[in-house]
Amino acid sequence: MHTPEPRLLIIDDDEMFCHVLSRALTRRGYQVLIANDAEQALALASQHNPVMATLDLKLEHSSGLKLLPELLEVVPHCRIVVLTGYSSIATAVEAIKLGAVNYLCKPADAEDVLAAFERESGDPNAEVAENPPSINRITWEHIQKVLQEHDGNISATARALGMHRRTLQRKLQKRPVRR
DSSP, X not given: XXXXXXXXXXXXXXXXXXXXXXXHHHHTTOEEEEESXXXXXXXXXXXXXXXXXXXXXXOSSSBXXXXXXXXXHHSTTOEEEEEESSOOHHHHHHHHHTTOSEEEESSOOHHHHHHHHHOOSOOTXXXXXXXXXXXXXXXXXXXXXXXXXXXXXHHHHHHHHTSOHHHHHHHHHSOOOXX
């Protein structure tokens, strides 16, 4: 008797990343579905009932954080790992609160993704950073927190931070600063 391949949904607007991750996961025995936006993700989830999903935090026209509870409403048993190139403490905390089983920073490969799905609990032996984060990193984290509080609204966030909207947009276009 043949056991069906587990279905895994990749939700990301980066088509090349989807292609590479899909090939790697297919070789490891997964049936992979790909969605490049929220609407497509919800349709595929309801039609194919995946057991796992990777969800990009920053989709082109929406936020992965907004899609996360909608996705869990459609497939409540689905284990979701949030992937992002724009990581912050605020979004990591919110993703877990909203039901993600893990949160990974890009670049992440298939092994990283599968390991994130397999982790059932936190690691009390995780290393605590020796050095405090830089002032640039703290600024980035604060901007992300305020942006999240204003549901991604750039103008409202800029007003709350007391800065010009264009200045905030320039800061958001940069990759997050390292520790």
